[in-house]
Structure formats: C-alpha cells, structure tokens
Amino acid sequence: MIDRATVPRPARGDAFAFPDTLLSAASRSHAWACALLVALCLVCFLPGISSLQPMDRDEPRFAQASKQMLETGDLVDIRFQAEARHKKPVGIYWAQAAFVGAAEALGVPNARTTIGLYRIPSLLGAIGAVLLTYWSALVFLPRRGAFLAAALFGACVVLSAEARLAKTDALLCACAVATFGGLARAWLRRDVGPGRLDTVTVLAFWLGLALGILIKGPMVPLFCGLPALVLSVRSGSGRWLGALRPGLGLPLTLLIVAPWFAAITWKSGGAFYGEAVGHDMLSKVQGGSEKHFAPPGAYLVAFFGTFWPGAAFAALAAPFAWGHRRDPAIAFLLAWIVPTWILFEIVPTKLPHYVLPLMPAIAILTVRALAAGGLHPERRGARLTAGLVVLIPVGLTLGLSAFAFAYDRTLPWAGLPLLLAASAVSALAWRAFARGLPERALGLGILAAMLLSPAVFGLTQPVIAALKVSPRLAAIRDALPCPHPRVASLGYREPSFVFLIGTDLAMLGTGTEAVDFLKGEGCRLVYVEGRFATAFEAAAGAAGLVPNRVGTVSGFNINGGRRVDLSAYAATP
Incomplete structure (x- = not known):
C-alpha cells in the first residue's frame, strides 16, 4: 500500500502539483481510473497511426497476408504472394481481415491498402494491455498505485511503437497480461484454498491463454508457465494452480484453438509445424534470425530506451525488489520477470518487443518500491x-x-x-x-x-519524406495516365512495396528481365534500384529500347539501414 504520509504534497501553485491532481482524480473510482488510462492511451498511441508508412519488414508481411485472405476468401492458409507464411498462427490475420473487411463494407475507399485499418487490432490490444495491467495491479497496490503502474506501462516507448504496428505483439501482450492477473490472484490468495477465484478471473486467464496461442503459438504459455513452475517449486506444491479451475479452462482452450490447428494441419499436410517450429522458432534459438543477433545483456541495455520514461526509476527499484524477494507479492513479480528475461537474453535472436509482456510487472514493482520509500534521491547514485x-x-x-x-x-x-x-x-x-x-x-x-x-x-x-520510400513509389504508379498498369521491381523487394502496389507485383532479378517486362503488352511500369541501374541501361541499349523515365525516388530504407535510389520507367500505350 502507498503510505500517503511518506509522499510529500506540493505547495499550492507548485508546478509539480498536476500529476498529484491527476492521480487523485484516478483514485475516485475504477471508472475514473479506466477513463483516464484510455485517454492517456489515445494521446500516446493514435498520432501517426494512419500517416506512418508501412514499416518494413514484418508489419507489411502481416498486412499483406491479411489482405490476401480477403482477396482469396481463404481464412485457413496464410500466404505472402505465392509463398506460404507458416510462421505464426492465424489470430492476428483474422483480426486484421475483420476490421479491413468491415471498413470495406462501410464504404471506406482503398480500405485494403490503408495501413491504418490493419493497425486497429494492435491499437485495441495496446489499450487492453494497459487496462489489464491496471486490473492486475489492483492485487498488489491500492487504486492510486495501480493507476500509476498502468499509466507508466502505457507511456513506455516500446508499447507506443507496437500500438502503431500491424503485428502480433500488442495483442499478444494483452493476452499475456490477462494470464498475469489471473495467476497473481491465484498465487496471492492460495491460502484461501482452491476454487475460490471468481469466474471472471478464471475466464480472463484461460481466454488470454487460448487467444494468445492463436496469435503467437507457445509464447503466452511460456510467459505464464515459467513463473507458475518457479513459484510451485518455491512453495513446494502446485496445488495453488487449482484455483484457476483447469477442469473448465483446458477444455475451453482446446475448443478455441483446436479447429484452426486441425484445419491448417489438413490443408498444409503438416508443413505449418515444420516451418513454424522447425524453421522460424529454432532459427531464433540457434542463431540470430534475419540478422537480429545480439549478445546477452542487450535487452538490459535497450531497456533504458524501450521502457522510458519508467526505466530509470525501475532501475532504482531493483535493490528494493532484492531485499523483499521473500515477500509473496514481490516473489510473484520477480518470478514473472527474471526467469523469462534470462531466457530471452540467452536466445541469440533479439528484438525489443520480445520482453514487452514483462514490463507490466516491472511497472508494478517500481510503484511498490515507491510505496515503500525505495525510490529516494539520497541513495547513492x-x-x-x-x-x-x-x-x-x-x-x-x-x-x-x-x-x-x-x-x-x-x-x-x-x-x-x-x-x-x-x-x-x-x-x-x-x-x-x-x-x-x-x-x-x-x-x-x-x-x-x-x-x-x-x-x-x-x-x-x-x-x-526520406522515410516514405514505398508510398512515394506507389504515388508514381497512381499518377500514370493508364489505369491498372502491370508493375515490376528490380532490386527493391520490401514487403511494404508489395502491400501498396498489389499482390501481383513482379519481382525481377536482372536488367534483361526488366527490359523484357517493359516490352510486354499493355501499360507497364518497372522500378529499378540504383545498384541495378547500369545493368538495366546496358540491357535496354542492347535491345534498342529507350526507357521512358517517369520518376525518381531517393530516401532511407529503414529495414536495410541505408540510402536507396530508385528510378521508375513506364511503357504506356
């Protein structure tokens, strides 16, 4: 509990009074707290959700696969152009396709290439994660402290980024936090006896687990299973988990996840598991998948940016956490954070959002330290x-x-x-x-x-403008005097380009292929990346073709981390 006597109140008119006023308003009721948290989320997450270009490479891969679900009507198989995308389960694709399909039905123009629509599930997932953090924090803190912890998580940089990206991680985080709140209640009320948790808490846990499996396979079971194992070993018994009513929850989980897994097994002939487990997951465990290698300790260093503005204060809370590690509440928070964090530090493939579901617990731990006077400026350093x-x-x-x-x-x-x-x-x-x-x-x-x-x-x-390479290239296509040209790209292969141009974008390998493409029938447009310009010009000269350059784009390729220069050549009837 936060001891109000240990928190000095600012003098009237003090510039520091505004946060205290806001916290006091949040303390009035749960409705006030939730309303203020939603307002904070909208301020932090909404700006730029439509104007931010598709962010290569993962986001447009998800969005393009969801778009192809709408184009083909196939809601089981997941594809990026002609390639099977057997890396993640279907949950995020269904969510994105549902929102885009609804927007299309309501008459939203160009809904299928409007990236902001694909980001709505992530936006809602991020808001849900913040509200579920507040719900979870109420087990550890009074309303004022729970609000502060949830707001601290809602303000952090990595959640703000994930709320704007049409990927799995914001929704995954919401599912993980739902299991976090249920597991915390089971642990902290274990002395009451099994079967004492209310139905809402039990359903929150199992629905979070089931939907998390549909979104990103084993990740939510990992996030809640590892602390459950650690705490069971610590207490010498796992009987406290009975409060979550597995007799109800396991059949419910199976009912939710089994139909799609059965369907994809039949449709892919089992290839989904070979790709998702044998390639995608094991490649991340064995080495730095897709050049995302980082040494152990990288998450700890990145934490001071990803969990800003709370990271510095969380670091100050570490001595408090260690000193009170035998306290059941602190033991639970540490069991949620430490083992999984160490596991991710060991795995060679590292991305900042992998540890996102651990950050609600870090926020709660930070506020617990604040409540106990553990964040004091007179401490050394x-x-x-x-x-x-x-x-x-x-x-x-x-x-x-x-x-x-x-x-x-x-x-x-x-x-x-x-x-x-x-x-x-x-x-x-x-x-x-x-x-x-x-x-x-x-x-x-x-x-x-x-x-x-x-x-x-x-x-x-x-x-x-330098960041918006693919949108500027798509604008050249849209300005052509002929509708629906056939489009190809030589050298520039970013998924954002496929998403904006269309599923039938042709990817070429040589200058000769680009020249042959331009010489085809009908309206045609080919983009040539600077590294291939010489080869393209030589092939055009050999074929007696004088290419009609209709535009150039220079900018910064975020995925490659380098400058790119492209020219567009058109053949119009």
Whole structure:
C-alpha cells in the first residue's frame, strides 16, 4: 500500500502539483481510473497511426497476408504472394481481415491498402494491455498505485511503437497480461484454498491463454508457465494452480484453438509445424534470425530506451525488489520477470518487443518500491540514475532534426515545439525526484511521454519524406495516365512495396528481365534500384529500347539501414 504520509504534497501553485491532481482524480473510482488510462492511451498511441508508412519488414508481411485472405476468401492458409507464411498462427490475420473487411463494407475507399485499418487490432490490444495491467495491479497496490503502474506501462516507448504496428505483439501482450492477473490472484490468495477465484478471473486467464496461442503459438504459455513452475517449486506444491479451475479452462482452450490447428494441419499436410517450429522458432534459438543477433545483456541495455520514461526509476527499484524477494507479492513479480528475461537474453535472436509482456510487472514493482520509500534521491547514485529520464526526448529531438536535415535538407518545424516541451518536462521530472517527490517525478515522466509521442509520430514523421520510400513509389504508379498498369521491381523487394502496389507485383532479378517486362503488352511500369541501374541501361541499349523515365525516388530504407535510389520507367500505350 502507498503510505500517503511518506509522499510529500506540493505547495499550492507548485508546478509539480498536476500529476498529484491527476492521480487523485484516478483514485475516485475504477471508472475514473479506466477513463483516464484510455485517454492517456489515445494521446500516446493514435498520432501517426494512419500517416506512418508501412514499416518494413514484418508489419507489411502481416498486412499483406491479411489482405490476401480477403482477396482469396481463404481464412485457413496464410500466404505472402505465392509463398506460404507458416510462421505464426492465424489470430492476428483474422483480426486484421475483420476490421479491413468491415471498413470495406462501410464504404471506406482503398480500405485494403490503408495501413491504418490493419493497425486497429494492435491499437485495441495496446489499450487492453494497459487496462489489464491496471486490473492486475489492483492485487498488489491500492487504486492510486495501480493507476500509476498502468499509466507508466502505457507511456513506455516500446508499447507506443507496437500500438502503431500491424503485428502480433500488442495483442499478444494483452493476452499475456490477462494470464498475469489471473495467476497473481491465484498465487496471492492460495491460502484461501482452491476454487475460490471468481469466474471472471478464471475466464480472463484461460481466454488470454487460448487467444494468445492463436496469435503467437507457445509464447503466452511460456510467459505464464515459467513463473507458475518457479513459484510451485518455491512453495513446494502446485496445488495453488487449482484455483484457476483447469477442469473448465483446458477444455475451453482446446475448443478455441483446436479447429484452426486441425484445419491448417489438413490443408498444409503438416508443413505449418515444420516451418513454424522447425524453421522460424529454432532459427531464433540457434542463431540470430534475419540478422537480429545480439549478445546477452542487450535487452538490459535497450531497456533504458524501450521502457522510458519508467526505466530509470525501475532501475532504482531493483535493490528494493532484492531485499523483499521473500515477500509473496514481490516473489510473484520477480518470478514473472527474471526467469523469462534470462531466457530471452540467452536466445541469440533479439528484438525489443520480445520482453514487452514483462514490463507490466516491472511497472508494478517500481510503484511498490515507491510505496515503500525505495525510490529516494539520497541513495547513492539515485539522482544520476534518475537523470537518464532526460536522455530519450533530448536524443530524439537532436536525432530527428539531424536526420531530417541530412536527408531532406529541412528541420521538423511542426514537431519541434512538442519535442522541446517533452524534453523540458522530463527535466522537471528529474528535478522533482531530486526534491524528494518520486511519485510526481513518475507522473511528470508520463506527461513527457504524452508530449513526445504526438511530437514524433503525429507531427515529425509525416514530414520526413526520406522515410516514405514505398508510398512515394506507389504515388508514381497512381499518377500514370493508364489505369491498372502491370508493375515490376528490380532490386527493391520490401514487403511494404508489395502491400501498396498489389499482390501481383513482379519481382525481377536482372536488367534483361526488366527490359523484357517493359516490352510486354499493355501499360507497364518497372522500378529499378540504383545498384541495378547500369545493368538495366546496358540491357535496354542492347535491345534498342529507350526507357521512358517517369520518376525518381531517393530516401532511407529503414529495414536495410541505408540510402536507396530508385528510378521508375513506364511503357504506356
């Protein structure tokens, strides 16, 4: 419980009073707390959800596969162009296809190539994860503290990013947090006896597990199963898990997940499991899949960026967690965080969002430390550590400005005021901590995130043309005088391009193939990446063809991390 006597109240008119006022409003009722959390989520997650280009490579792969489900009507098999996409189960594709199909039925123009529609499940998943964090935190904290923990998670950088990406991870996180809340209640109420959990809690756990399996296979069972195993060994018994009523939950889970798994087994002849387990999963365990290798410790280093603005304060909470590790509540939080974190650090393939479902527990642990006086500025190194909260907004302000000037010879004027405001508020958060107001420091950090997210995603990224290579290439196609041209690409193979141009985009391998394509019948357009320009020109000269260049695009390929230059050549009747 947060001891209000240990949290100094600011004087009237104090600049630090706003977070305290907000927390007091959230403490009025669960309805107030949830409404304020939804408002925070909308401020942090909505800006840029439509204007942000499809982010290579994973996001457009998911969106394109969902689009092809609508094109073919096949809701069992998952494909990217002609290639079977047997990497993840079907849950995210169904969710995306449902929203896009509904938008199309309502008359939304170009619904199938509007990436924002494919992102709605991720947006709802991120909001759901924040609300479920609040529900889970109520087992560990009073309403005020539960709200603060959920808001701290909702403001973090990695969740803000995943809410805008048409991928599995935001929905997966919501499912994992649902099991987290159910498991926590079973553990902390184990002395009451099995069968004492209410039906809503039991259903939340098992539905989170079942839907999580449909979204990303074994990941949610891993997130909840590993702490359940650790805690059972710690207590010498697993009987406390009976409170979750597996006699009800296991058949329910099987009823939800079995039909699709049976259907894909029949349709793919078992190839789905060979690809999903034998290739996708094992390649990540054995080596750095798709160049995503990082050494052990990489998540810990990245944490100070991914969990901003709470990361610095979470680091200060570590001594408290270790000192109180025998407390049942702290033991549960550590069992949820530590074993899985170590496992992910060992696995060679690393991406920042892999540890996202652990962050609600970290937020709750941080607020528990705050409640116990564990976040005190007089501790050795505390002020210096808390100062890390300033680095992310300042770094983004400088980095985005430098990038925009280097590639587009301009500055992101629209976003600069909010970027500077976020930097200033984060400095105030540091100052509040130094003054002995850690709760208000967390509140000001959350406020800084509410400024930074609209600044970066809503105002800055839309005006950085260098990042929007695929949309600018698609605009050249749309400007041709002939409708529905046949399109091919030589050298540029990003999934975002397939998503925006269409499933029938032809991928070419040589300059000769590009020339032969242009010489075909009807309206045609071929894009040639700079590395292939010489070969294309030589092939065109040998064939006696004078290509009609209709546009050029230069920019930054986010996936490759390099500059790209492309030319578009058209043959129009």
